[in-house]
Amino acid sequence: MLQPILHQLNSKNIVLASSSPRRKQILGNINLKFDTAKSNFEENLDKGSFSSPIEYVRETAKQKTLEVVERLFPSESLPDLLIGADTIVTKEDNIFEKPSSKDHAIEMITSLSGSSHKVLTAVVLVTPKSSDVFRGRVSLDDRLDITQFEEVSEVFMPDLPADIIKSYVETGEAMDKAGGYGIQAIGGSLISGIHGDYFNVMGFPLHRFCVELRNICKL
Template identity: 55%
Template sequence: MLQPLMNVLKTKRIILASGSPRRKQILTNIGLKFEIESSSFEENLDKSLFPEPPQYAVENAFQKTMEVARRLSSDPNPPDLLIGADTIVTMDGVIYEKPRDEEDAFNMLSRFSGRQHTVYTGLVLATPESNPGPNGDKFRVSKFYESTDVIMAQMTPELIRQYIATGEPMDKAGGYGIQGLGGTLVAGIKGDYFNVMGFPLHRFAKELVQIYESKK
């Protein structure tokens, strides 16, 4: 889907406002040229203020992106595109992010055992605004999210402890990595596999094409 745009994108300064190695891997694999500028935004938003979980993920992504955008606003070579993302897991109305510690990871995975949960990734794409608005907005911002349902296998407490001991769960929303050993715990998914990794690749490509088509 991005093939017609790749020659244009190669001339742009693209910033990934995330230090996630999974997002870096996904974008590198499609041949996108980009820089990484991790956001310093503290993800401490009040979850109770958001009617639905994906709105919380989108707002986190927006705040992370805008923090980087403000930091680079005076750069002699400002970015042509900023990409921000935030991934959460939800089940029974509860939002699960990265586990705080091993016990938190154990509790998460125990709840998921034999059940279905949903992974949401909020994504934000920001491009320079040629005609800043009345508020001085310098970026045109596109916000959206993608969801994927994940069915986990039945897991014994011993198996969960052994998985946590590998260290893999600790930096991942929901306490597991589908692209690693955690993939052996996943019985099935409905939706975008890459979304579970933390970056909805197809939706990203679709939205990016629309942005650049509208600029013509």
């Protein structure tokens, strides 16, 4: 979807505010040129203070992105586009992020086994406002245009025997994945089907991103 404007985009300064190798791979696969900057935001927001998992992932994604803006671009020298995101797994409004240990990963996958769950990704696109506002000291809100959106995919996991769950976790793949599994690799063998965007389950909703970016570019 971005091919007609890719040459324009690749002449811009684009930064992915994430250290996720999956997000880097997804965007790299469409030949988008960008730099990466890891967010240092501690993902410790009080889940109980949010009315829904979507509200939680939306705020986490925003704070992760703004941390990069404030730390690396404290003055007017913003990139042309900064991309941030956060992904969580939810089931019955319970939020599953990255497991803290192998036992935690086993517990997560066991909870998801034999039913469906949802993968939510919130994406934040930050662009600078007109340079006309950069006269004197201005607030962060006065410097930025922020576009946010969310994508939801439903994932189906069959009943998994305990030995299969344990052996999967022992591969080490589960430890940096929301929900404790990665659909793009060994964890794909644990999944019987999905409804929605496959790339969203990986961690970045590619099609929706392209649509939103074209809207920002007014193309």
